[in-house]
Amino acid sequence: DRSDIIANMRNKIEAEEPLVVHCFVPLCDNQHQGIVPTTPSLGNGFSLTSNLYWATSNGMKKFFLKDRRWFYFFDFPFEANDTVLERAVFERHFNNSLVILVCDAYRGDMMKPCLEDYFNCLAGNSTDSIPFRNDYLEINKNADMVAFNGHNGLMDTYIDSIYVQGNSRFFKRKDAVSIACSSRSYFYPHYLNTRSYPLVTTTSLLYPGAFVLNGIIEKWVAFEPEVNIKNAAGDAYHEVKKCGQQAARNMFDTGW
Numbered sequence: 378d379r380s381d382i383i384a385n386m387r388n389k390i391e392a393e394e395p396l397v398v399h400c401f402v403p404l405c406d407n408q409h410q411g412i413v414p415t416t417p418s419l420g421n422g423f424s425l426t427s428n429l430y431w432a433t434s435n436g437m438k439k440f441f442l443k444d445r446r447w448f449y450f451f452d453f454p455f456e457a458n459d460t461v462l463e464r465a466v467f468e469r470h471f472n473n474s475l476v477i478l479v480c481d482a483y484r485g486d487m488m489k490p491c492l493e494d495y496f497n498c499l500a501g502n503s504t505d506s507i508p509f510r511n512d513y514l515e516i517n518k519n520a521d522m523v524a525f526n527g528h529n530g531l532m533d534t535y536i537d538s539i540y541v542q543g544n545s546r547f548f549k550r551k552d553a554v555s556i557a558c559s560s561r562s563y564f565y566p567h568y569l570n571t572r573s574y575p576l577v578t579t580t581s582l583l584y585p586g587a588f589v590l591n592g593i594i595e596k597w598v599a600f601e602p603e604v605n606i607k608n609a610a611g612d613a614y615h616e617v618k619k620c621g622q623q624a625a626r627n628m629f630d631t632g633w
Contacts, residue, residue, distance in 0.1 A: 379574040382550050383600060386521055395468070395475040395509070398594060399516050400524040401495040402437045404462070405429040406485025411533040422485015425463050430527050430585060435617065437480045437526060438465045440587035447478070454508065460487045466507060471598045478594070479507065479516050488530035495525045496539040500571040501548050522552040522576065522597060526585045529557035531564065540570050552576040554593060556585045556610075561630050574632075576603065577610050581628050588613045607631035 386396055406422025407414040414420055419429040431438050441447045447467040455464040460483060467478040483491040497503040498517045506513040541548050553573040555564045561578040568575045577593055592613030596606040611626030618625065 379550070379552065379576070379603070382521070382552055382574060385549055386600075389521070390474045395477045395514070396522075396598060397514065397516050397520045398476060398478045398522045398524065398590075399498055399520045400437065400478065400480045400526055400590060401483065401491050401498075402430055402480055403483045403488050403491040403527040403530060404431055404485040405528065409486040410488060410528045410530070412528050420485075423462070425482060428482075428485075431463075431482050435584075435586035435588055437587045437590075438463070438482070440591070441465070441467050441478065441480070444591070460484060460490050464507075471595075474598060476594060476598055477507075477509070477514065477516075488528070488534050489536060491527075492525075492530050492534065492536050493539065495523065496536070496567050496571050498523050499551055499553055499568070499573040500539055500541045501551075502539070502542050518549065520551055522554060522594075523573070524554040524556065524590055524593075525560075525564075526556045526587070526590060528585075529555075529560055529563055531560075531567075532558070538570050539567065541572055548572070550574060552597070554590065555579065556583075556589050558582045558585075565633075576631060577607055578630050579628055580630050583614065583628055584618070586614070586617060588617050603631040 404422045407420030418427040426432050430436050447469045450466045453466045461481050463482045465480045469476050501518045503517045505517045506515050551573050553568050554577045589610050592609040596609040607629045608626050610629045615622045615625035
């Protein structure tokens with residue numbers, strides 16, 4: 378179960394530390410991903426201003442940017458590189474805690490590095506930090522939820538198995554979310570290897586809109602049961618896509 382994850386979250390809240398959600402976003406790419414092609418601008422895996430998964434109204438950055446409940450760090454320092462084009466950092470105060478959301482936009486042709494970074498973050502094998510309150514906040518080893526949002530790259534990209542390394546006494550298990558087509562069967566083996574908990578996975582083809590992650594976070598931070606968190610993903614999907622509430626809920630799963 379995820380009782381240890383919940384305990385860690387409660388301890389952080391009691392210590393007035395923020396909860397950390399780190400989201401990995403491979404930009405939609407007509408040329409380099411096995412997707413049904415969209416328009417050239419939406420499917421430009423190098424564009425931060427037009428990409429379907431980043432810059433549209435339901436793209437990861439634009440969605441949270443327009444939601445006034447989330448505060449965006451406009452001048453957040455980040456040096457773009459050949460893999461990650463941009464980092465968007467948001468924070469939101471909930472009734473019981475503060476949530477820091479870190480979203481990384483990976484080049485569309487960098488699916489393999491994106492997947493490897495995602496699973497290494499879950500395994501606690503990588504370190505990364507952001508400036509926070511005159512100090513630095515670790516967003517990989519210290520993450521509470523780690524999300525993948527985009528095309529299911531495991532359908533057409535092979536990665537070596539990634540396991541927890543180092544002293545397991547200092548390892549902290551994390552909630553894992555994968556908002557990608559039919560992620561459950563593809564991502565499960567890697568969740569076992571990284572000792573993470575599959576909080577929300579998917580059972581069918583879908584559009585990985587940022588509204589799904591937002592719905593998940595709202596129930597997750599309130600410590601609602603896993604089924605409620607999973608259903609919140611479906612409800613958020615139905616609200617936007619109008620595909621029927623139960624049908625939308627059936628597109629998501631939780632646990633083993």
